[in-house]
Amino acid sequence: MLLAENTHQKSLTPEAISVIKSLKVFFVENIKTTRRFISSLKEGIVIDELQFFEINQDTGFEEVYNFLQETEGDFGVISEAGCAGVADPGALVVEVAHQLGIKVNPLVGPNSILLALMASGFNGQSFVFHGYLPIKEEERAKKLRKIEKEATQKKQTQIFMETPYRNHQLLTTIYNNLNPATRLCVACDITSDSEFIKTQSVGTWKKKGLPDIQKRPTIFLIY
Amino acid sequence: MLLAENTHQKSLTPEAISVIKSLKVFFVENIKTTRRFISSLKEGIVIDELQFFEINQDTGFEEVYNFLQETEGDFGVISEAGCAGVADPGALVVEVAHQLGIKVNPLVGPNSILLALMASGFNGQSFVFHGYLPIKEEERAKKLRKIEKEATQKKQTQIFMETPYRNHQLLTTIYNNLNPATRLCVACDITSDSEFIKTQSVGTWKKKGLPDIQKRPTIFLIY
Numbered sequence: 001m002l003l004a005e006n007t008h009q010k011s012l013t014p015e016a017i018s019v020i021k022s023l024k025v026f027f028v029e030n031i032k033t034t035r036r037f038i039s040s041l042k043e044g045i046v047i048d049e050l051q052f053f054e055i056n057q058d059t060g061f062e063e064v065y066n067f068l069q070e071t072e073g074d075f076g077v078i079s080e081a082g083c084a085g086v087a088d089p090g091a092l093v094v095e096v097a098h099q100l101g102i103k104v105n106p107l108v109g110p111n112s113i114l115l116a117l118m119a120s121g122f123n124g125q126s127f128v129f130h131g132y133l134p135i136k137e138e139e140r141a142k143k144l145r146k147i148e149k150e151a152t153q154k155k156q157t158q159i160f161m162e163t164p165y166r167n168h169q170l171l172t173t174i175y176n177n178l179n180p181a182t183r184l185c186v187a188c189d190i191t192s193d194s195e196f197i198k199t200q201s202v203g204t205w206k207k208k209g210l211p212d213i214q215k216r217p218t219i220f221l222i223y
Numbered sequence: 224m225l226l227a228e229n230t231h232q233k234s235l236t237p238e239a240i241s242v243i244k245s246l247k248v249f250f251v252e253n254i255k256t257t258r259r260f261i262s263s264l265k266e267g268i269v270i271d272e273l274q275f276f277e278i279n280q281d282t283g284f285e286e287v288y289n290f291l292q293e294t295e296g297d298f299g300v301i302s303e304a305g306c307a308g309v310a311d312p313g314a315l316v317v318e319v320a321h322q323l324g325i326k327v328n329p330l331v332g333p334n335s336i337l338l339a340l341m342a343s344g345f346n347g348q349s350f351v352f353h354g355y356l357p358i359k360e361e362e363r364a365k366k367l368r369k370i371e372k373e374a375t376q377k378k379q380t381q382i383f384m385e386t387p388y389r390n391h392q393l394l395t396t397i398y399n400n401l402n403p404a405t406r407l408c409v410a411c412d413i414t415s416d417s418e419f420i421k422t423q424s425v426g427t428w429k430k431k432g433l434p435d436i437q438k439r440p441t442i443f444l445i446y
Binding site: 117129 | 331336338340342
């Protein structure tokens with residue numbers, strides 16, 4: 001099986017394209033957008049000959065297990081954005097594949113967490129991705145202070161995110177709770193034309209006012 | 224500035240190639256292999272017109288700062304393997320670029336940590352990369368037991384690595400110290416033809432004997 005992502009062609013490697021061309025069965029998050037993505041490759045793939053299995057957060061282990069036991073030949077997992085299997089439902093398919101002894105072949109593709117880490121200038125030898133922070137203000141502030149302490153004590157880059165329409169609230173919580181000397185990287189709209197990535201101290205961010213990142217997918221990193 | 228990596232062409236995106244073509248100044252880990260890499264692209268780039276600045280673990284902040292202040296136009300950072308800035312000296316250049324207000328543009332490329340996470344089937348919503356574990360047997364065993372506890376308590380994928388010639392020692396320490404039910408993914412020679420990635424319980428690994436991963440670059444994941 002292979003793991004790839006539905007992305008801009010400029011971010012696809014020749015290897016990913018050739019593997020997609022060779023497969024007939026795909027696990028996908030969204031059939032409609034995946035069909036459109038495969039068409040956009042203009043590689044002469046006949047979409048109607050392909051078989052799609054839509055996976056979401058409710059897809060169960062057994063469902064995938066039974067399907068895969070009956071599937072002959074190789075298959076792919078294509079995620080909507082970011083890497084298949086990282087912070088998306090593809091991980092379940094990979095888990096089942098390992099249980100069935102199926103070889104798993106990850107393909108190079110864009111991942112905003114890793115691209116943000118590369119572009120932050122922070123420690124890449126030791127880092128943690130927390131996913132989403134708690135929504136409630138008090139818990140969130142507590143978690144942020146804990147994360148800041150760990151960044152300092154363990155010299156470990158701390159990475160987290162927020163639902164885009166709450167980005168400004170998260171920034172406000174950061175400004176009100178973290179040490180002005182702590183460095184914060186805001187990595188917004190990664191790989192798109194409006195990409196914006198900046199690292200500076202919390203104090204400097206605060207002084208310059210909120211950057212306009214509301215409703216834009218953003219990765220936050222502190223160190 | 225851009226961040227890219229010296230890799231097989233099959234793993235390079237069209238965007239990375241076009242950006243490399245547009246630049247004249249590069250920070251690199253190794254000038255010789257980078258020259259060879261750029262030639263191998265067969266994009267008609269005249270190597271003798273390029274300027275290289277070799278960075279290593281001893282390169283100082285000021286040295287890069289002074290060089291960048293005098294550099295006109297855009298420049299790139301090319302790492303030897305894996306992503307520039309993640310677990311390699313490129314991070315310093317990125318740090319200086321942010322201080323000078325230079326825009327940083329990370330380019331999609333292979334990263335064994337992330338590819339291993341994708342292919343493990345483990346939780347990608349929360350994960351930590353520890354880098355190298357302690358070398359001394361006792362400390363290493365202690366660290367592994369701590370990591371295992373965190374994987375369970377925080378439902379967080381734990382990622383680490385070892386100098387390749389000590390891989391077998393590390394596996395032995397894992398077998399002797401971790402719960403047989405803990406799942407271990409061994410991801411070896413990622414993106415090369417001999418790639419080997421397998422997830423199973425520590426008990427199953429132990430029963431089947433050591434896989435031959437000695438001296439082969441490997442990422443270990445537990446969950």
